[in-house]
Amino acid sequence: MKKLILCLLILTLAGAAQAQRFIGSVIAGANFTQVDGDEVAGFYKAGFNGGLSVMMPLDNSFHWFATIELLYTQKGSFQNSYRANATLYDTVPLLWHNEDFSVPFDNKIKYKLNLDYVEVPVVFHYEDWRSGCSIGAGFAWGRLVRAHEIENGWTTTTDLRSGMYSKNDWSVIADAKIRLWKGLKLNFRFQYSFVPLRTRIFNPFVPDLKEVRKQYNNVITVRLIYSFNEKFISNPDYVRGGKKGPRWIHDTSTGWYRN
Numbered sequence: 001m002k003k004l005i006l007c008l009l010i011l012t013l014a015g016a017a018q019a020q021r022f023i024g025s026v027i028a029g030a031n032f033t034q035v036d037g038d039e040v041a042g043f044y045k046a047g048f049n050g051g052l053s054v055m056m057p058l059d060n061s062f063h064w065f066a067t068i069e070l071l072y073t074q075k076g077s078f079q080n081s082y083r084a085n086a087t088l089y090d091t092v093p094l095l096w097h098n099e100d101f102s103v104p105f106d107n108k109i110k111y112k113l114n115l116d117y118v119e120v121p122v123v124f125h126y127e128d129w130r131s132g133c134s135i136g137a138g139f140a141w142g143r144l145v146r147a148h149e150i151e152n153g154w155t156t157t158t159d160l161r162s163g164m165y166s167k168n169d170w171s172v173i174a175d176a177k178i179r180l181w182k183g184l185k186l187n188f189r190f191q192y193s194f195v196p197l198r199t200r201i202f203n204p205f206v207p208d209l210k211e212v213r214k215q216y217n218n219v220i221t222v223r224l225i226y227s228f229n230e231k232f233i234s235n236p237d238y239v240r241g242g243k244k245g246p247r248w249i250h251d252t253s254t255g256w257y258r259n
Helices: 002-018
Strands: 023-036 045-057 064-080 109-127 134-151 168-181 184-193 198-202 211-227 232-234 248-250
Touching: 045 109, 045 211, 064 134, 064 211, 109 168, 168 211
Parallel strands: 023 064
Antiparallel strands: 023 045, 023 211, 045 064, 064 109, 109 134, 134 168, 168 184, 184 211, 198 211, 232 248
């Protein structure tokens, strides 16, 4: 798996550098996530989001773009014991929770789920030439590469090989970018799974409280994106305040992105 990921990263970078019609970018930022369908609320789980992307203009005026990314992204859920108002824990673990007794008990964590994916998003977006901002939408496929869960302070045995979690994550994306300077952009993204990551039974031994829930990844992402071969020229009509467009605009005069 690691060799496959490395090969894909190299091929993506090489394609961005050699095919002039593609705009290559590097990406780094953070996810703020929760899992809908568990008993934890709030985007308290932080994780890494980064990788590479290639973007292709779909028209000569540089309004419409299609982007494909290759990312390593960390999702999941988190709640500490203080936020859950749980200051005391049973010293005897519940055996049906599948505790891993080789891992020490952590009284600071009420619940924590780490789900790491290699992800391929595809996004189509429209850019406003006056502001340099863009909005878009798309979808993503993710392959689960790591799973780790702590429940009531105990690490469970429900890892990647346990079969507890779906190996594939399919999600929809809403995306917005703000150009900070030339090829440097600030990116905000909302992402939601439309296929459950797992189905879990809560209170399985209490018939009146037994409940079956499907769980979904819910992700807010903030990232910086730098396009290393995107060409810009100074806007001759620029005035302070951006009333006639941003300071830097795409160079549409030479058709540089075409083969």
